[in-house]
Amino acid sequence: MGIKELNRPAFRRLLVGQTVSSFGDWMGTFALMYLVLELSGSTTAVGGVLVVRLLPSALGAPLAARVVTRWRRRGVMMTADLVRAGMAVALPVLPSLWWVYAWAFAIEVVSLMFLPARDAAVPLLVGGRGKEPDTGTLQLANGVTMATSYGMIPFGAGTFGALLYLSDALGWTGHGRYVAVFWVDAATYLVSFAAIRGMPDLGPWRGERRPAGDGGVRAGAGFLTALRMPVVAAVLPGMAVVSLGLGALFSVGVPFVRDVLHAGPIGFGGLVALFGVGAIMGVLGTRVRQGGDLLGQVRICTALQGLVIAAMGALASTAWAFLGAMLFGAAAIAALIGGITYLQESLGGAGRTLGLTAFHAVLRFGLATAALVSGVADDLLGQMRHLPLGVAPASLVLIVSGLVVCCGTFLVRRPAREDRAMTNVR
Structure with a gap:
């Protein structure tokens, strides 16, 4: 297979x-x-x-x-x-x-x-x-x-x-x-x-x-049509929080490595490399899993991503940061693969293309927004004399981001009437 x-x-x-x-x-x-x-x-x-x-x-x-x-x-x-x-x-x-x-x-x-x-x-x-x-x-x-x-x-x-x-x-x-x-x-x-x-x-x-329940999407349908499709609305919250985690770690990764781990540019390069190793692990993991509940995969992997980010900020350990980078890469990629596959299987024709347009728009918008907000938060926290929990600004940003990602997994819900029976487009 x-x-x-x-x-x-x-x-x-x-x-x-x-x-x-x-x-x-x-x-x-x-x-x-x-x-x-x-x-x-x-x-x-x-x-x-x-x-x-x-x-x-x-x-x-x-x-x-x-x-x-x-x-x-x-x-x-x-x-x-x-x-x-x-x-x-x-x-x-x-x-x-x-x-x-x-x-x-x-x-x-x-x-x-x-x-x-x-x-x-x-x-x-x-x-x-x-x-x-x-x-x-x-x-x-x-x-x-x-x-x-x-x-x-x-x-x-x-x-x-x-x-x-x-x-x-x-x-x-x-x-x-x-x-x-x-x-x-x-x-x-x-x-x-x-x-x-x-x-x-x-x-x-x-x-x-295409599925009978996709609303009869026709050629030329608009972006709002995608957001009203039940299967798209089910998976987009998960993709939004995945992009939040990716954007936060991308934005504060350098100050976290420099100010908290004291590892320097070589250490940051090592974290990026291990993220790549983890991404490969995520691809192989979906291969071993061979199907199953795709929305469940999105929820579990997104929650794992959030826990890893929060733990990286809370523990401030070089060893855990390197291990966490691999786990983070595996969880993020597996969640993204699950989301794309769910839309591909649940939609067809113009609806499939429209749903995937919404997927990429939300992912890219969330990634950039999270990176921008996390960077600003790190700068503002750096100007404060006393921080909650007594941690460095970059660590606090990661902790909060990880918890938000975990909470966001509750927004990933199966459509109330998920009908994946396939019919022909007119």
Whole structure:
């Protein structure tokens, strides 16, 4: 079960394209932060990068929902890759902060269209037209797809550093040093375009199967329609609290390692690496589990994530922090895989794509919001003379964030009338 289905040529093409473009995405993300710092000389402006990544999810989700339910999935992904390639070429051309922000914002909006189209196509790539894969196979496929993204973080960071070093050696100065990085990023989108172009049609088709209880979602349905769908409303609270945990740890991770663990940059790098190890463990865990109650998986893994975050802040132990990083990575990835798989199995046709648009919008919006709020909270607590529990500001932020994540798991509830019987779209 699972492995043979993942060996389908079309799915392999998706993985190749996603691995290469994810590598470019992370390389471009690091370049964007350094470019903004060089243009502004302000760490506050670098924080604006988070806002740029937040706004598309809040403002662009309605537009993305209309596009991804009206166009065919393969066409959406190919168009998104071509548009993002052009934007990545244009981004470093002018040494203006607002020019950079504008193009970074636009790239995020287009990415919000690409991701749900990709995830809606995964069941078709591993199951085939008219044949839904079993839960275990679908979870494994989602895990492998997710791994192609997060697994590229160290490679993207390393290549960014190498290209920057090469630019310096060639005598490129100022913002011109970043041109090569963003243009390589643009080239990775073209590789993804070529890979997707070789795939068969991915629908949606007339007659594609969907649940009877999804409200009869039609092409062109809006974002609010997704929020009213029972299965979407059931899983989104879990994804929101997962993103809260990820955002909080991302934002205060550096001050926590520096001020509490006294481990320095090498220690922080070790925590990030162990998070990656944990993510792989999470993927393998869903493989061993082979199906079952997906909403239960989301609840349990989200609660575990919250407990780990709170314990990291309360114990302030280097040994526990390293162990916790692995557990955190495993729990977070398993929860995300469970949420995506639940939507893929529960929805079909335009409803599936629309539900996954809401999934990615909430995840990205929550991640950026949590990172921003946690960072501000850490700064404000750092100005106080006496803190509750007598802990460091970063530790207190982690404790509170972990408890909020745990409480948020009670919002994940099965729809009152969950009907997963499949019927044909009209």
